[in-house]
C-alpha cells in the first residue's frame with residue numbers, strides 16, 4: 001500500500017443519449033459515493049459508447065429536482081423506465097452524472113464538499129462528450145466543515161465528461177498499487193471504530209451511519225446490555241465493515257484493543273426540566289470507568305466524548321488519562337458537532353440559504369449559554385439584524401432542550417446527534433487517512449482563552465488536533481464578545497467540577 005497526495009484522474013467518458021431522462025441543470029452538485037448503495041456500477045445508457053467496465057462508482061447529483069433515480073441494473077437511463085425508488089438519503093435530487101471513483105471520504109451523509117455545477121443551461125445533452133460544458137467551482141466549506149477551496153476542483157471545456165476532462169484531487173487517498181495506472185481510487189476500509197453505549201438511542205443510529213462508511217473495517221459495539229441484537233441487525237448491511245459485539249466490562253478490553261477511534265455516547269440522557277449538569281452524578285462515573293479501559297487498551301486512539309455534561313466529562317477524561325500516564329490532549333475531543341449542525345440548519349432556514357452552503361463556527365462549550373455560535377463568522381458572509389442574532393443564538397443554545405421537551409420524557413436528541421457524531425467520526429478518519437484539510441469545531445484542551453478547555457474550530461490531522469483556529473475569535477461583534485465573557489464563569493465551574501471529581505476518585509482509590 002502506498003499513499004499519494006495528488007491525483008489527476010481522467011474523466012471516464014460517459015455518453016448520455018437523448019433518451020436519457022436526466023437533464024443537467026444549473027445548481028448545487030453533491031458528491032455521493034454510489035458504491036455504498038450500488039454493489040456494482042450502473043451500466044451506461046443504452047446508446048452509450050462507454051463500456052460498462054469503464055464506468056465509475058461515483059454519482060454526482062446536480063440540480064434541485066424531485067428524486068434520485070436508483071439506477072437499476074439493466075435499464076438505467078431508458079426514458080421508458082419508470083422512476084425507481086429514490087436513494088434513502090437524498091430525496092429531492094434528480095440529475096445524475098457519473099464520474100470517476102471518489103475519494104474515500106466522500107460518502108452519502110451530507111459530509112461532502114459541495115460545488116457548483118454550472119453548465120450551459122440551453123445545452124441538450126445528447127452526448128455528454130460533445131455538447132455541454134461543466135465547470136466545478138469548489139466552495140470553501142462544505143457541510144463537512146471548512147474545506148480548503150483547492151481541495152476539489154475540476155474544469156472541463158467542451159466536454160463535461162469527455163476524455164479531455166480531468167478531476168484533480170488534492171486529498172491523500174489510499175489506493176491499491178494496481179489501481180494506480182488506471183487512476184482509480186479504491187477506498188480502503190482499514191479503520192477500527194468502537195462505540196461504547198452502542199445499544200442506546202444515539203448508539204444504534206450512530207452504529208448504522210458508521211457501518212455505511214467505506215473507511216471502516218471493523219465496527220465494534222459495546223454496551224452493558226442489548227448489544228448483540230443491534231450487532232446482528234447491523235451486520236446484515238452489505239458494507240465493508242465487520243460488526244462485532246461486546247457486552248459488559250469483561251469484554252470491554254477486547255472491544256478496545258487496536259481501535260483507531262472510540263466514540264462514547266454511554267450514559268443517561270436528560271428529561272424535561274433537567275440541565276445537562278444534572279446528569280453529572282451518573283455519567284461522570286460511567287465516563288471515568290470507560291476512559292480507564294481506553295487508557296489501558298487503546299491509549300493512542302482518538303477519543304470522542306458525547307456523554308453529558310460534555311463540559312465536565314471531557315476534563316474528567318483528561319484527568320483519568322493523566323492519572324494513567326497516557327494523556328494526549330490532541331486526541332481527546334468533546335463532540336460539539338451537533339451545535340454546528342443545528343446552527344447551520346437554523347441559519348440556512350432563517351436566511352433562505354442552501355443548507356449545504358452554510359457553515360457557522362460554534363465555540364465555548366456544550367450547555368446553555370456556553371454554546372456560542374459566532375454568527376458574524378457565518379460563511380457565506382451574511383448579515384443579521386440584532387433581533388435575528390438574538391433569536392438565532394438563543395435557539396441554537398436551547399436546541400437540545402427543544403428536543404428534550406418535544407420527546408417529553410423519552411430522552412434527548414439521538415438521531416441528529418448520531419448524524420453529527422458520524423460526521424465527526426468521518427472527519428477523524430479522513431484526518432487519519434491523511435486528508436490535509438479537515439476542520440471541525442470540537443471541545444478540546446485549548447489556550448485560546450484563559451479556560452483550559454474550550455470548543456473552537458480545529459484542524460485535524462493524523463495525530464489529532466494539528467492546530468486550534470484562533471481567527472474565529474478575532475473581530476467578533478460586541479454581542480459575541482459579551483456572550484463570550486458571560487459564558488466563561490459557567491464553563492470554568494463545569495471544568496473544575498470534572499477535574500475535582502477525577503481527583504476525588506483517585507484519592508478514594510488510593511485510600512482503599
Ligand SMILES: NC(=O)c1ccc[n+]([C@@H]2O[C@H](COP(=O)([O-])OP(=O)(O)OC[C@H]3O[C@@H](n4cnc5c(N)ncnc54)[C@H](O)[C@@H]3O)[C@@H](O)[C@H]2O)c1
Nearest residue numbers: 197199200201202223224265266267268269306307308417
Ligand atoms: N454531546 C452531545 O451533543 C449530545 C447530544 C445528545 C445526547 N448526548 C448525551 O449522550 C448520552 C447518551 O444519550 P442516549 O440518548 O443515547 O441515551 P440512552 O439511554 O438511549 O443510551 C445510553 C446507552 O448507554 C449505555 N450505558 C450505560 N452505562 C454504560 C456503561 N457503563 N458502559 C457502556 N454503556 C453504558 C446504556 O445501556 C444505553 O444503551 C447522554 O448523556 C446524553 O445527554 C450528548
Ligand SMILES: O=C(O)C[C@H](O)C(=O)O
Nearest residue numbers: 270276308400401412413
Ligand atoms: O440536550 C441534551 O441533553 C442532549 C444534547 O446535549 C443536545 O444538545 O441535544
